[in-house]
Amino acid sequence: MQETAEITDKRLLRGARTRGIVLRRAVDLASLEGLDHLSFGRLAGDTGLSKAGIQTLFRTKEALQLATVGFAREMFVDAVVRPAASAPRGLRRLSALLDRWAEYAEAPLFAGGCFWAANLAGFDSKAGPVRDALFRDQREWRETLASELRYAVAAGEIAALDIDLAAFQIDALLSAANTALRTGDDDVVDKVRRIIDGSLTVRG
């Protein structure tokens, strides 16, 4: 019994490792070429793992796409949202989120830059669970920004404003900056930061 349990543990561990290797490559590919271009064959070729093994893990292309979106979301939260959580709530945390986002896009975390900028527009006409997952992430990110704006207004740090509209606007500017960054406009993130800071009236 114990031996069987050990074998099962080892199998699970190997499955989890394979999954991680495949998904790490998948998020890069999807940020460069879009989630539509993911395939078991391509990922097998890129990672050196067997196509049959990858297919057994994910079963369908849609399941692979959904797992890729989930993996990208975890990486984004680890790189942008979680580090900013150590800043005090309100304007300072919003500022920390924007600083981390700038690093995320400039470094970049994914080979092709922002994962959602690369995929949202391509999936906006394709109803289904992949589109739903991408837009759920976008709503969550806008709500993360809105939450700090709301706090900043309540604390008297900035003048009252239409919170949801301001979050929409910040997100729109970051997406456009990401695209411009990819084509060599290195100053664009600073420019966008100036627009955002300028749009928030700081209470004296």
Place this chain on the structure above:
Amino acid sequence: MQETAEITDKRLLRGARTRGIVLRRAVDLASLEGLDHLSFGRLAGDTGLSKAGIQTLFRTKEALQLATVGFAREMFVDAVVRPAASAPRGLRRLSALLDRWAEYAEAPLFAGGCFWAANLAGFDSKAGPVRDALFRDQREWRETLASELRYAVAAGEIAALDIDLAAFQIDALLSAANTALRTGDDDVVDKVRRIIDGSLTVRG
């Protein structure tokens, strides 16, 4: 000799017609699924024309993609830029451009909404002539907006502002509005219009 000329004319005419039919379908497809998903076979199936005939006209997939971008640009200019040119220059023409753009995205002119919003982010990591054409169009559109902003400032209609940054910002908001429209947010264009109008201080 005359008969030969007539045959050539008819052939050219037939070629031009076929080209128009294929490209009208191609811009819709590319707005829905992206330029990457264009293929001679798919277009033949959708239009009822022969695959060999379409291939003879365009030769390569890249040439087909470039012709599709050019066709989309002409349709955009006809639907948005040209009609607005009857408005007086400055703030009124800018307003006419934004009205026409709203119709362009809401009607929509292309089955999947804004052609550039659907394709720019997907091509931003793919160096080559297709990316260049898409980004040239984006620059031209931003410059169209910038030109009216510049005029409005010079004419004292609005307060001085960073023209290029303002054009970047308007374009970013329109792109984000296009994506939100596709997923059922029908009020988003009005919301974005309020942001833009609010950002331009009208001289009293």
